Amino acid sequence: MQCTKLIAAAEELLDPAAPAWAGVPAEQLAMAATPLANQPSEYIKASRDEKLIGKCHSLSVQAAHNGKDMFFRLSWGDDSQNADEAVDTNMFPDGCGILLPIGAGDSPIEEMGSQAAPVNAWFWRANYKQDEARNSVAHGLGTTEFSKTSPIRARGAWQQGVWTVVFTRPLSVPELQAEAVQLEPGKAVKVGFAVWDGGSGERAGVKSFSKEWRELALEA
Amino acid sequence: MAENIGEQPKEQRAKDLAAELKSKKAQLKQCDRQVAMVFDLNKCLGCQTCTIACKTLWTRDEGMEYMWWATVNTQPGKGTPKDWEQMGGGFRGEEPRAGQLPTKRDFGEAWDFNYDEVFYGGKGNAAHLKPSGNPDWGPNWDEDQGGGKYPNSFYFYLPRICNHCTNPACLEACPRNAIYKRKEDGIVLISQDRCKGYRFCMEACPYKKIYFNHVAQKSQKCIFCYPRVEKGVAPACARQCPGRLRFVGFLDDEAGPIHKLVYKWKVALPLHPDRGTQPNVYYVPPISPPRIDEQGNLDLTKPRIPTEYLKFLFGEEVVPALEILNAEMAKTKTGGKSEILDTLIAYEWKSLLGPFTTDPSTIAPRST
Numbered sequence: 001m002q003c004t005k006l007i008a009a010a011e012e013l014l015d016p017a018a019p020a021w022a023g024v025p026a027e028q029l030a031m032a033a034t035p036l037a038n039q040p041s042e043y044i045k046a047s048r049d050e051k052l053i054g055k056c057h058s059l060s061v062q063a064a065h066n067g068k069d070m071f072f073r074l075s076w077g078d079d080s081q082n083a084d085e086a087v088d089t090n091m092f093p094d095g096c097g098i099l100l101p102i103g104a105g106d107s108p109i110e111e112m113g114s115q116a117a118p119v120n121a122w123f124w125r126a127n128y129k130q131d132e133a134r135n136s137v138a139h140g141l142g143t144t145e146f147s148k149t150s151p152i153r154a155r156g157a158w159q160q161g162v163w164t165v166v167f168t169r170p171l172s173v174p175e176l177q178a179e180a181v182q183l184e185p186g187k188a189v190k191v192g193f194a195v196w197d198g199g200s201g202e203r204a205g206v207k208s209f210s211k212e213w214r215e216l217a218l219e220a
Numbered sequence: 221m222a223e224n225i226g227e228q229p230k231e232q233r234a235k236d237l238a239a240e241l242k243s244k245k246a247q248l249k250q251c252d253r254q255v256a257m258v259f260d261l262n263k264c265l266g267c268q269t270c271t272i273a274c275k276t277l278w279t280r281d282e283g284m285e286y287m288w289w290a291t292v293n294t295q296p297g298k299g300t301p302k303d304w305e306q307m308g309g310g311f312r313g314e315e316p317r318a319g320q321l322p323t324k325r326d327f328g329e330a331w332d333f334n335y336d337e338v339f340y341g342g343k344g345n346a347a348h349l350k351p352s353g354n355p356d357w358g359p360n361w362d363e364d365q366g367g368g369k370y371p372n373s374f375y376f377y378l379p380r381i382c383n384h385c386t387n388p389a390c391l392e393a394c395p396r397n398a399i400y401k402r403k404e405d406g407i408v409l410i411s412q413d414r415c416k417g418y419r420f421c422m423e424a425c426p427y428k429k430i431y432f433n434h435v436a437q438k439s440q441k442c443i444f445c446y447p448r449v450e451k452g453v454a455p456a457c458a459r460q461c462p463g464r465l466r467f468v469g470f471l472d473d474e475a476g477p478i479h480k481l482v483y484k485w486k487v488a489l490p491l492h493p494d495r496g497t498q499p500n501v502y503y504v505p506p507i508s509p510p511r512i513d514e515q516g517n518l519d520l521t522k523p524r525i526p527t528e529y530l531k532f533l534f535g536e537e538v539v540p541a542l543e544i545l546n547a548e549m550a551k552t553k554t555g556g557k558s559e560i561l562d563t564l565i566a567y568e569w570k571s572l573l574g575p576f577t578t579d580p581s582t583i584a585p586r587s588t
Contacts, residue, residue, distance in 0.1 A: 037234035040241055043393030043424045047318035089422065089432045090321035111237075141237070142395045144416075204395050204418045 001027050003063040003070075005185065005219040010069045014131070016157045016164035021073055024062040031056050031076075031195060031208040038110055039205050040142035054208030055197035059096075063191075065171060065218055070183050072098055072122075072167045074193065081158040082198035083126035092198035094158075095125035096165055099192040100181040101213075102137065109192045109213055112138040120181045124154040124165050126198065131155055133167060137179040141205065147179045171218075186220035248391055248399070254406035255444060256471040257458065258481050258488045259379050260504040260564050263465035266292055266363070266377040270457035270466070274381075277456050278443070283435025285330035288359050289442035290457045292379045296367040296529060299378070300359040301326035301428050310389050310426030310495030317496075319389075319423045327431070328358035367529070371516075374524045376506040378533075379466075381457060382429045382442035383491070383499030384408045390441075393424035405470075406500065407444040415439055426495035452578035459573065459580070464566050469574025471500065476574050477563050478502070485560050487541045489534040504564060505530055505538050507545055 033054035062073040101107035105117030113119035123134040133154035138144040156165040171183040190213035196202040274290035301322035309319025331351035366375025391399040398414035417437040445455035458466035469476040481488040488502035508523030548558040
């Protein structure tokens with residue numbers, strides 16, 4: 001997977017409809033249910049059917065950087081827009097996330113990393129405030145912790161059955177050495193993706209994911 | 221073949237993960253002692269003082285409007301949330317059983333009243349106090365409706381709080397291990413730091429005693445007034461109960477009323493024991509008045525409250541429990557003494573409160 005170098009300001013690219021995105025190649029990733037056997041709850045295992053998890057089957061991913069900031073643009077089909085969690089106790093927001101290993105260790109993607117090889121997750125949910133996104137670190141299943149501050153911004157738009165969400169973050173975040181991946185033009189990182197369909201009650205580990213790490217090469 | 225080789229480690233890994241999870245959950249469930257309550261249903265007058273004591277103490281913040289950690293409902297009835305007994309959850313054997321998420325409507329949303337119009341708008345004589353939006357359900361909507369047909373109609377009150385179960389379905393369900401039993405007293409708490417508001421606990425709780433706070437985006441529930449308990453003060457619902465029906469104490473205190481009522485005399489039973497969570501709130505079942513036959517005479521052979529209904533609530537053990545209570549009643553009617561009834565009557569108020577008799581007015585207020 002290529003991360004294209006662009007000359008564009010962060011404010012411009014944060015807009016999911018920005019014309020500059022037309023010049024960035026999109027890769028279509030097959031998405032699948034997270035394995036039920038890996039759910040960190042016997043209740044979830046007993047009450048869910050793996051065949052019914054993962055409403056998002058295909059995710060379009062574009063990646064770019066401008067030498068200073070990193071950008072991901074994710075796009076997937078979802079017939080219903082679930083944005084406002086406050087509507088009721090049985091309603092959940094749509095969302096998506098990006099997963100990147102921290103460090104060179106062998107982080108298992110389907111187990112949210114491990115004690116020795118943590119992962120950095122970028123979260124966006126449709127009920128977050130405008131441009132809000134959260135940074136988190138995980139050391140295995142069920143261990144995700146949000147950082148106190150997030151260097152990530154994200155903006156989502158739902159139109160005619162399609163969600164498009166742009167994430168952006170400075171390539172380098174020296175203040176979050178232990179909690180975030182450091183990115184550098186000319187180098188490659190591993191990356192994975194997740195999508196939650198709130199309308200189907202998807203939340204936590206009940207989601208669709210991109211199954212395996214993809215190599216993302218940042219153009220020099 | 222190649223596929224099988226690939227599958228094998230995956231299966232083994234799944235087993236290892238399940239074993240890890242089991243050991244983690246066992247740790248979270250472990251406690252040295254267990255606090256418990258016994259509610260004597262023969263004394264509950266449905267006054268809702270417990271409900272309000274809890275509400276004013278714990279659930280006044282924004283996002284908690286619809287929460288009632290302590291409730292009292294008329295039985296038979298739909299309860300709160302509406303039809304909670306049909307929402308699944310708990311365990312079948314060791315296997316967790318799927319449950320439903322109750323909606324705010326099922327709980328009954330907090331109503332807004334036209335106070336301004338009635339009290340300050342100069343229309344006090346014309347306008348009546350009423351909730352806006354014509355609500356058709358609330359947390360105590362079917363109060364005093366009960367069951368049976370005149371002259372054999374009947375009802376009784378069922379106060380409920382979180383059962384602080386020995387095998388909590390909520391604790392088992394949480395994918396973040398945010399729910400735990402306190403080591404020192406077995407109180408079940410949801411860590412507000414770890415909770416991410418996923419609500420699997422709400423789904424899994426067969427008693428539907430967990431609420432979702434939409435402002436904090438966290439699941440919340442009865443905390444057995446642990447900040448009071450830590451200072452020797454009984455939970456507010458128990459201390460303020462005018463009917464003196466709520467016993468509080470440690471389950472293993474053999475000299476205390478709870479141990480005797482539950483284990484020695486076996487007259488206090490958990491609600492819906494078939495849900496497999498081993499609740500630590502126990503109920504002394506309601507003693508029936510006699511039936512009235514077609515001629516209008518007392519029919520002492522059949523209880524007014526159908527035994528089948530009480531078995532549905534408290535399991536088969538309710539039959540011997542009621543036999544014991546009836547025999548004790550008969551004993552006292554002929555001038556005999558009954559230690560069981562004396563205990564239940566609780567002549568001395570503080571005998572209800574176990575080691576938690578400290579007057580809350582003597583405790584320094586919490587710093588906020």
